[in-house]
Amino acid sequence: MSAFDDLYAANAKFAKRFKGSGLTGRAARGLAVVTCMDSRIDPLGLLGLNPGDAKILRNAGARVTDDVLRTLVLAVYVLGVDRVLVMPHTDCGMAKVTDSDVHALTRERNVDTRSLEFHTVPDQNEALRHDLIRIRTTPFLPEGMPVAGAIYDVHTGSLAPSEH
Numbered sequence: 001m002s003a004f005d006d007l008y009a010a011n012a013k014f015a016k017r018f019k020g021s022g023l024t025g026r027a028a029r030g031l032a033v034v035t036c037m038d039s040r041i042d043p044l045g046l047l048g049l050n051p052g053d054a055k056i057l058r059n060a061g062a063r064v065t066d067d068v069l070r071t072l073v074l075a076v077y078v079l080g081v082d083r084v085l086v087m088p089h090t091d092c093g094m095a096k097v098t099d100s101d102v103h104a105l106t107r108e109r110n111v112d113t114r115s116l117e118f119h120t121v122p123d124q125n126e127a128l129r130h131d132l133i134r135i136r137t138t139p140f141l142p143e144g145m146p147v148a149g150a151i152y153d154v155h156t157g158s159l160a161p162s163e164h
């Protein structure tokens with residue numbers, strides 16, 4: 001027994017039913033979505049998308065980190081993306097802790113995380129504004145590419161487009 005047996009068993013069933021879709025790795029709807037790792041978010045479902053339609057980039061807090069920018073550059077120039085939606089969500093765990101809180105929690109288990117930046121979110125609106133500016137002003141992405149922000153409400157399923 002391994003901690004992953006349930007997943008391998010489920011996949012065996014999935015693979016039996018799986019029909020090759022003929023999809024390529026390009027984003028069929030030209031979309032990249034940056035969202036949170038929160039387990040309540042179904043990015044494809046909530047946006048009416050199917051596998052093959054979009055690149056989904058997930059991390060804690062839907063933050064636009066250097067690695068997200070790196071991935072967006074590849075998504076745009078190699079994999080057919082021509083628009084980006086940054087989609088944080090309500091009730092996000094990253095808005096409930098500070099980096100110092102996380103360092104204190106890990107220290108209780110004798111782990112020193114002070115060399116990591118967690119990009120916690122003291123002000124979600126401000127963080128989204130900052131992250132959209134990061135994408136819009138990076139010299140590595142096409143000027144004028146549509147970039148939008150919207151906050152997903154995990155309790156109602158609604159998406160609220162941001163003013164930024």
Ligand SMILES: [Zn+2]
Nearest residue numbers: 036038092093
């Ligand atoms: Zn979150």
